[in-house]
Amino acid sequence: MATNNAGYVTTQLDEVIPAEIRSGRISLVILCGNAGDGKTAFLQHLAVELGAGHLSSEQRVWEAQVPGNIKLKVNLDGAASWRGRDADELMDELFEPYHHGRPKERVVHLVAVNDGRLMEWVESYERRHDGNGTLLTRQIAAALENQGALDSHIRLVELNLRSLVGGLSNAGGSSSDFFDRLIDRLIGGNQKAQIWQPCQTCTAQKRCPMHLSARRMGVSTDPQIIEEGRLFRRRLLDGLQAVHQRGEVHITARELKAALSYILFGTRYCSDLHDHPDSPLEYSHDLAFDPLSSLRQGELLRELSRLDPALEAHARLDRYLTGRGAPDPTHGAERYPELRRGSARRRAYFEWTDNQIAAVSGHPYALGLAGGGRLRAFRDFPLLQREERDAIRNALCYGLSRLDALPPAAFKRTGYVPVRISPRTPTETAFWIDKRLDRFCLEPELFNAAPGLETLHRHLTLAYRFNRNRTEALRISLELFALLMDLSEGVQILDAFSDDVFANLGVFTERLAQEDETAISAWNPAAGEKVFSVRINRDKSGEQAIFMQPT
Numbered sequence: 001m002a003t004n005n006a007g008y009v010t011t012q013l014d015e016v017i018p019a020e021i022r023s024g025r026i027s028l029v030i031l032c033g034n035a036g037d038g039k040t041a042f043l044q045h046l047a048v049e050l051g052a053g054h055l056s057s058e059q060r061v062w063e064a065q066v067p068g069n070i071k072l073k074v075n076l077d078g079a080a081s082w083r084g085r086d087a088d089e090l091m092d093e094l095f096e097p098y099h100h101g102r103p104k105e106r107v108v109h110l111v112a113v114n115d116g117r118l119m120e121w122v123e124s125y126e127r128r129h130d131g132n133g134t135l136l137t138r139q140i141a142a143a144l145e146n147q148g149a150l151d152s153h154i155r156l157v158e159l160n161l162r163s164l165v166g167g168l169s170n171a172g173g174s175s176s177d178f179f180d181r182l183i184d185r186l187i188g189g190n191q192k193a194q195i196w197q198p199c200q201t202c203t204a205q206k207r208c209p210m211h212l213s214a215r216r217m218g219v220s221t222d223p224q225i226i227e228e229g230r231l232f233r234r235r236l237l238d239g240l241q242a243v244h245q246r247g248e249v250h251i252t253a254r255e256l257k258a259a260l261s262y263i264l265f266g267t268r269y270c271s272d273l274h275d276h277p278d279s280p281l282e283y284s285h286d287l288a289f290d291p292l293s294s295l296r297q298g299e300l301l302r303e304l305s306r307l308d309p310a311l312e313a314h315a316r317l318d319r320y321l322t323g324r325g326a327p328d329p330t331h332g333a334e335r336y337p338e339l340r341r342g343s344a345r346r347r348a349y350f351e352w353t354d355n356q357i358a359a360v361s362g363h364p365y366a367l368g369l370a371g372g373g374r375l376r377a378f379r380d381f382p383l384l385q386r387e388e389r390d391a392i393r394n395a396l397c398y399g400l401s402r403l404d405a406l407p408p409a410a411f412k413r414t415g416y417v418p419v420r421i422s423p424r425t426p427t428e429t430a431f432w433i434d435k436r437l438d439r440f441c442l443e444p445e446l447f448n449a450a451p452g453l454e455t456l457h458r459h460l461t462l463a464y465r466f467n468r469n470r471t472e473a474l475r476i477s478l479e480l481f482a483l484l485m486d487l488s489e490g491v492q493i494l495d496a497f498s499d500d501v502f503a504n505l506g507v508f509t510e511r512l513a514q515e516d517e518t519a520i521s522a523w524n525p526a527a528g529e530k531v532f533s534v535r536i537n538r539d540k541s542g543e544q545a546i547f548m549q550p551t
Contacts (some may be wrong), residue, residue, distance in 0.1 A: 007185065007257070008038075008041050008044075008045055009178060009181045009182045009185055009253075010045070010181070011162075011177070011178050011452070011454065012177070012452040012453070012454060013042065013157065013450075013452040013453060014042070014045060014046070014049070014452075015452065016450075016451050016452030017029060017046060017155065017157075017452065018046060018049040018050060020155070020451075021050065021070075021108055022050075022068060024106075025152065025153070026108075026152075026153055026154065026155045027098070027102060027103060027107060027108055027109070027153045027154070028095075028098050028108075028109050028110075028153065028154045028155070029046075029108075029109070029110045029111070029155045029157065030111055030113065030118065030140075030154070030155070030156045030157065031043060031110070031111065031112045031113070031157050031159065032113060032114055032115045032118060032156065032157065032158045032159060032160070033112075033114065033158065033159030033160055033162075033252075034114065034159070034160055034250060034252060035114075035252070035254075036252035036253060036254030036255055037159040037160065037162075037252045037253060037254075038159070038252070038253040038254070039076075039112035039113075039159065040057055040076050040077070040112055041253075042112075043055070043074055043076055043110050043112055044057070044076075046110065047062075047072070047074060047110075050066045050067070050070070050072060050108075051066045051067045052064045052066050052072055052074075055074060055076065057076065059076075060075065060076050060077055060080055060082040060090075061073070061074070061075050061076075061082055061083075061090060062074045062076075066108075068106070069106055070106050070107070070108050071105065071106065071107045071108070072107075072108050072109075072110070073094060073107070073108075073109045073110070074109075074110045074111075075090055075091070075094050075109075075110070075111040075112070075113075076112055077112060077113070078090070078091055078094075078111050078112060078113030078117055078118065078121070079113060079114065079117040087117075087121075088121060088124050088125075088128075091111070091113075091121045091125075092125065094109050094111055095109075095125075095136060097109070098136050098153075098154065099134035099135060099136045099137070100134065100135055100136075101135060101151065102151065102153045115144055115158070115160070118140065118144065119140075119141065119144055122137045122140050122141050125137055135151075136154075139151065139154070140156070143156050143448075144156075146448055155450055156450065157450040157453060158449070158450070158453075159453075160250055161447055161449050161453060161455055162449075162453050162454060162455065163241075163244055163251075163454050163455055163456035164178050164179065164182075164251055164252075164253060164256050164454075165178075165179055165237060165240040165241050165243075165244050165251060165256070165456070166179060166237060166240075166241055166454075166456060167454035167455050167456045168379075168380075168382050168383055168456060168457075174379075174383075175454065176237055177454075178454070179233075179237055179240070179256075180233070182256065182257060182260060183217050183218075183233070183260060183264075184217075184218060186217075186257070186260060186261055186264065186265075187213075187214050187217045187218055187219060187264075188219075192214070192218065192219050193219070196211070196214050196219045199211045199214070202270075203274070204270070204273040204274055204277070207273070207281065208270075208273055209265075209266055209268075209281055209282065209283045209284065210264075210265045210266065210268070210270075212283070212284075213264040213265060213284055214264075215229075216228055216229035216232050217229055217232075217233075217264065228351065231350070231351070231353065232284070232350050232351075235349055235350050236263070236288065236350070238368075238369065238372075238375065239288065239289075239304055239307055239369055240256075240300075240304075241375075241379060241456065242307055242369055242372055242375050242478070243300060243303040243304060243307070244456055244458065245375075245378065245379060245456065245457070245458050245478050246303065246458075246477070246478050246479070247458040247459065247477060247478070248303060249299040249300060249303055251300055255298055255299065255300045256300065258298060258300075259298060259300045259301050259304075262287060262296075262301065263284050263287045263288045264284060266282055266287055267294060267295045268281070282294060283347070284350070285343065285346040285347040285349070285350050285351075286343055286346055288304055288346070288350075289304055289305055289307065289308040289309065289310065289346050290305070290308070290310075290342070290343070290346070291305040291308070306370065307369040307370050307371070307372060308342075308346070308370055309345045309346055309348075309349040309367060309368060309369060309370060310341070310342030310343070310345045310346055310370075311370035312345075312368075312370050314361050314363075314366045314367065316360070316361055316362065317348075317357070317360050317361040317366050317367055318341055318344075318345070320333070320335065320360050321335060321336055321341070321344040321345065321348055322335070322336065322337055322339070322341055322344055323335050323337065324337045328359075328360075330359065331355065331356050331359035331360065332356065333348070333352050333356040333357075333359065333360050334348075334351060334352075336348070345367065348367055349367055349368065349369075352367065371479070371482060373482065374478075374481055374482040374485050374486075375478070377392060377481075377485070378460070378478050378481050378482075379456075381442075381444055381457075381460060382444045382457065389442065392442065392485075393440055393441070393442035393462070394437060395484070395485055395488040395489075396442065396462055396476065396481070396484045396485065396488070397417040397437060397440050397462075398411075398417065398487075398488040399483070399484030399485060399486070399487035399488040400417065400419070400484060400487075400505070400508075400509065401417055401418050401419065401420075402487045402488065402490075403420075403487065403505060403509070404420040404422065405420075405430075406418055406420055406430060406432060407430055407523045409523050409529050409530075409531050410430070410432055410521065410523065410531070412531075413434055415436065415437050415438070416434040416435060416436060416437060417434070417435045417436075417437050417440070418432040418433070418434055418435075418521070419432055419433045419434075419435055419509050419512050419513050420432045420509075420513075421433060421513050421520060428524060428525055429522055429523065429524045430522065430523050430524075431520050431521070431522050431534075432513075432520065432521050432522075433512065433513045433520055433521070434521060435464065435512055439464055439465045439466075440462060440463070440464050441462075441463045441464075441465070442460055442461070442462050442463075443460065443461050443463070444457040444460055444461075445457035445458055445459050445460070445461070458477075458478075459475050459476055459477050459478075460475075460476045460481060461473050461474070461475055461476065462474045462476055464512055466515050470515075472508060472511050472512060472515070474504065474505070474508040475504070518535060518536070519533050519534060519535040520533075520534050521533055521534070522534055
């Protein structure tokens with residue numbers, strides 16, 4: 001259904017929430033999120049779907065009777081005062097029917113508010129009522145801290161958990177509906193043919209970056225251009241998903257729309273191309289990653305610059321890229337002799353197929369996002385078969401073992417992960433604890449997300465179960481995942497990573513070494529390949545004795 005908000009792009013939430021309201025399943029919707037997450041736009045679109053018409057952003061609080069004999073009340077900003085009434089008073093009024101359970105009347109209340117403000121209202125309400133909470137305030141507080149659930153008639157939607165750049169489905173594979181719909185909206189939607197029709201006779205058509213992007217994104221009917229567009233979208237989506245999974249920034253709807261507009265269409269007007277035909281032009285491959293691209297701004301574009309394919313190198317591939325010969329007929333990968341090496345790598349990232357990259361370099365991952373060699377394994381982990389997931393778990397565990405130097409003899413015991421013990425004084429003898437590999441478990445980030453909210457994990461959790469069923473867990477970010485996987489393959493790491501990336505590794509490994517153990521393993525260079533087991537036993541008098549025997 002069309003709304004006055006022409007730039008709005010629907011998601012699965014726009015299908016789930018109205019259906020649950022009409023069925024009577026939910027009566028209160030609390031929409032939480034950061035600035036730019038689209039809270040107001042979602043509620044405006046929801047009001048239209050329910051038959052209330054378009055809600056103006058200036059009218060913060062709105063009431064109406066909608067089809068289904070539903071009394072609707074909407075607060076577009078729970079942090080704002082309105083018409084002389086403060087924010088707490090307005091929130092009190094909106095939540096009033098829900099303090100002791102489902103209202104008996106057919107009412108539906110909707111509110112947009114960020115998490116911090118919502119918790120502030122809970123504390124304020126209880127303070128103003130002599131410290132006495134209600135069923136509603138207690139449930140909201142518990143839900144915000146992931147320590148409890150709300151009654152079924154209340155839906156808490158936390159948009160800061162949402163992934164707008166694709167998510168994984170249990171049925172297998174990934175979806176990117178919002179990303180695709182947003183790009184389609186940016187090029188004109190159903191009006192794209194008419195909007196871009198003047199370009200067909202434009203004299204600047206052949207060198208226009210905007211026209212090239214529009215053709216790739218869906219304006220052209222040329223099969224080759226369409227295929228180029230699919231590859232471009234996939235590679236751009238890989239970069240955006242890497243930003244999301246790095247977890248350094250939260251991608252809001254507003255910033256994603258701005259970044260895609262910048263990458264696809266830049267900042268030039270059509271008149272600039274005609275009035276200044278000799279001025280240098282910036283194309284999408286540079287606008288996506290080049291930190292020096294003109295008028296670049298925003299956290300999302302800054303994070304993409306950190307993934308710039310130009311930050312890495314491959315001698316064989318780079319020589320081919322900037323060579324002046326014709327494309328090799330065996331694979332057809334284009335050369336870009338007119339471009340600098342960095343720009344050529346960016347363009348090839350978007351235009352070369354996986355097979356072409358492998359044919360030129362000898363390795364399918366020789367040209368990709370900077371530091372992104374492990375991205376696919378990290379991203380697709382929830383979809384992998386159990387055997388593949390176990391193989392990744394094993395690699396991460398052995399990567400942990402190689403954080404500190406251990407002799408080769410420490411790795412000969414199959415089914416165990418050696419964890420080094422660092423003595424207080426330096427010694428030639430190496431000590432370690434063997435932890436059972438089958439007690440380690442690796443799982444993706446778990447979400448307590450509302451139905452219809454698309455999510456994509458930002459970390460994995462490696463947990464170890466002790467004999468008393470207590471567990472110790474380590475949160476593994478994308479960066480840490482890549483480093484541990486590299487360590488498991490024998491790659492040496494730099495000390496520069498220690499402070500930031502390994503902040504909690506020391507605590508995790510120390511606790512692994514200290515719990516549930518009655519023996520430690522030891523090795524001395526003088527003993528050759530022999531490993532000793534050191535145990536503490538008590539004799540009949542109760543005194544302790546240390547025994548060392550070869551294993």
